[in-house]
Amino acid sequence: MVERRWFLPIVLVIIGIFSLGLALYFLYSPGHFGSLSLTGNETTQNIDIRLSGPTKKIAVFLVTGDGGSLTTLEKEIPSDLTLIEQVKAVIQNLISKPPEGLMTPIPDGTRLQSLFIDSSGNAYLDFSREIQQSHIGGLTAELLTVGSIVNTLLFNFKEIKGVQLLVEGSEIETLAGHIDCTKPFSQMLMLENKT
Amino acid sequence: MVYTRLKLGIVLILLLGFVPSSQANTLELVFEDGRSRNTLYTLSEGGVEYIPLNQVVQAFNLSRNWDSLNGMILLSYRGRTASITPDQPIAIVERRSYSFKNSPKYIEGILMIPLDYVINILPLLYDKEMSWDSSRRVLRIGSSRIEIASLQHAVYTDYTRIVIQTNKSIAYKVVEKLPALLILDLPEASFILPNNPLQVGSNVVKTVKVINSYGTTQVLINLGEQFASYNHFALNDPPRIVIDVYSTPGGGNTARKEEKPPLVGESLNPLDILPKARTPTTVRAVIIDPGHGGRDNGIALGPDLWEKDITLTVAQKLSESIRRRLGVRVILTRNANENLSPVERTTLANSTKADLFISLHVNNSFSPNTRGFEVYTLDAPGTSDNTNPEALLVKASALDHAQETYLDKSERLANYIVTAYNEETKSKDARSKRAPLLVLKGAIMPAVQIEMGYFSNPVDKEKITQEDFQKLIVKVITDGIINFKRYLEQVSLN
Numbered sequence A: 001m002v003e004r005r006w007f008l009p010i011v012l013v014i015i016g017i018f019s020l021g022l023a024l025y026f027l028y029s030p031g032h033f034g035s036l037s038l039t040g041n042e043t044t045q046n047i048d049i050r051l052s053g054p055t056k057k058i059a060v061f062l063v064t065g066d067g068g069s070l071t072t073l074e075k076e077i078p079s080d081l082t083l084i085e086q087v088k089a090v091i092q093n094l095i096s097k098p099p100e101g102l103m104t105p106i107p108d109g110t111r112l113q114s115l116f117i118d119s120s121g122n123a124y125l126d127f128s129r130e131i132q133q134s135h136i137g138g139l140t141a142e143l144l145t146v147g148s149i150v151n152t153l154l155f156n157f158k159e160i161k162g163v164q165l166l167v168e169g170s171e172i173e174t175l176a177g178h179i180d181c182t183k184p185f186s187q188m189l190m191l192e193n194k195t
Numbered sequence B: 001m002v003y004t005r006l007k008l009g010i011v012l013i014l015l016l017g018f019v020p021s022s023q024a025n026t027l028e029l030v031f032e033d034g035r036s037r038n039t040l041y042t043l044s045e046g047g048v049e050y051i052p053l054n055q056v057v058q059a060f061n062l063s064r065n066w067d068s069l070n071g072m073i074l075l076s077y078r079g080r081t082a083s084i085t086p087d088q089p090i091a092i093v094e095r096r097s098y099s100f101k102n103s104p105k106y107i108e109g110i111l112m113i114p115l116d117y118v119i120n121i122l123p124l125l126y127d128k129e130m131s132w133d134s135s136r137r138v139l140r141i142g143s144s145r146i147e148i149a150s151l152q153h154a155v156y157t158d159y160t161r162i163v164i165q166t167n168k169s170i171a172y173k174v175v176e177k178l179p180a181l182l183i184l185d186l187p188e189a190s191f192i193l194p195n196n197p198l199q200v201g202s203n204v205v206k207t208v209k210v211i212n213s214y215g216t217t218q219v220l221i222n223l224g225e226q227f228a229s230y231n232h233f234a235l236n237d238p239p240r241i242v243i244d245v246y247s248t249p250g251g252g253n254t255a256r257k258e259e260k261p262p263l264v265g266e267s268l269n270p271l272d273i274l275p276k277a278r279t280p281t282t283v284r285a286v287i288i289d290p291g292h293g294g295r296d297n298g299i300a301l302g303p304d305l306w307e308k309d310i311t312l313t314v315a316q317k318l319s320e321s322i323r324r325r326l327g328v329r330v331i332l333t334r335n336a337n338e339n340l341s342p343v344e345r346t347t348l349a350n351s352t353k354a355d356l357f358i359s360l361h362v363n364n365s366f367s368p369n370t371r372g373f374e375v376y377t378l379d380a381p382g383t384s385d386n387t388n389p390e391a392l393l394v395k396a397s398a399l400d401h402a403q404e405t406y407l408d409k410s411e412r413l414a415n416y417i418v419t420a421y422n423e424e425t426k427s428k429d430a431r432s433k434r435a436p437l438l439v440l441k442g443a444i445m446p447a448v449q450i451e452m453g454y455f456s457n458p459v460d461k462e463k464i465t466q467e468d469f470q471k472l473i474v475k476v477i478t479d480g481i482i483n484f485k486r487y488l489e490q491v492s493l494n
């Protein structure tokens, strides 16, 4: 035991240097998805979003081609935007045409009209009427639509604590007759089955 | 146990044979409370150490489910969940995301979990402290964290009793901020309490609130106008702290009174203007809700056929079947092409004093592959703690937590119907699931929503309009209700 003590300071110095390196790495590496490898792993260019400056990686929840469940797709958005602008960019990515093999559960023609984040971190997203009128209906489809929006925002932004959907500026009871949309969703949506 | 270990060992040896440049190792799991020691077999590949998921599930006593919405594996421990997605270094624990270094992955068909998931993510799920000693290769799982299990109260003529139940005995001290407040100082504890703050509203105690404050946990007892004195003591089996607050002076000096069991379910929020919660002992009346109606068509099933039409047809047949086979009263929320909001449907169900609620729908998805008969109960995630209390009060309506009391019974009803379907069709096509469904949220009775089949699936689509299939659905739902009624009657006898 005694003869081991001499190298303790050396170990501490090594740990110190290592931690400093690690801290610097995390401070200066773009985004916090460092080693993320998500399904598809594709970065789709978007007309509305300029991608010349520094970017950050985000993940959007889209519908899988086969299983009718959600999966994440990695995208990039400019990192020098305000939170509001970032959320808008993320929703834009969610609405835009996904790559082969994936589907967006947001109906065609849907626009994000405005966005507001209150002091408790609840994000209110005001969508155009298409999100409701052009929806194919049905519980699972509704859950996939609401889940893709809610999960995408709660997953990517620690600052966002809740997500509420509005249509044409008004609160809604449900999007398609089933899912409770009367309050902000504070947790990601999941559907648990016994295996 | 020995056999399982042997089996895992063999599997790992085989894996080693197949996967080049991989390396086997072991690590010790030591449960500090002295209960057990466990050896886990690990496999290193590309500098990353992995443990087979099966071993992790077994060693930590977790249960494994499938999240069909997000396509993830869910590990759960005492109602908390953490996700695993192959090839993604992201876990969702209690519905928030956390990243870790290396992705779980399949190696030779076996799902392997990286060691850093076990070290960094499992402690978020598990209720115990963990520490990893990499030189000795020992993962120590500490003694349980302190947990406040429940907060209850009972109002008697001359005093109000507050009972704080914990998972183990703990030291506490009472700080007086008289005449308004008593503070119970506890070591830092975790708590998920559905009734926090607890609205007592007696003449001596207004509210009780549990909060975390700078590394300690405090129970704040807001005193009422008639407060005169208090007394406190700790009891075991189960471990709990009892505080009696008196409207007469010297309450703290009188001999300790016999502890009466706290009146559970009496702590209704004053906002709850609902009819008093009832415990059904049998089934006397059933309310059936044909989904959609009026302007709300539901899914377009054909040129002139909507979800709202099918749900009404089946509801009418079901109503007839229940009346005939159970001899009980059946009410429909609508008997024509009427417009009703989800909340109006629930209100209707509550006001008719029915004993169970069944909402009928046709399902739909974006993919033709998903199919089957599904029975949903309410997914009631706790209210967010981010909203400030005032805002929460304004937002909270009487209906928000109504169904929570009945969730156990609702799930039982769902399982009876699912079982009846699978037995009748000799298949596994029926499942029970949970979703945040508005129509179920406010129901003060066991309540389920039935999705009869997927319109987006060609097989289900074909069946849904057929007389035979509708007959089958009606039969299995009635069978399920009969079994549920039998269960209620048995429980009330014991």
Ligand SMILES: [Zn+2]
Residues within 6 Å of the ligand: A138, A139, A177, A178, B291, B292, B298, B299, B307, B361, B362
């Ligand atoms: Zn429906």
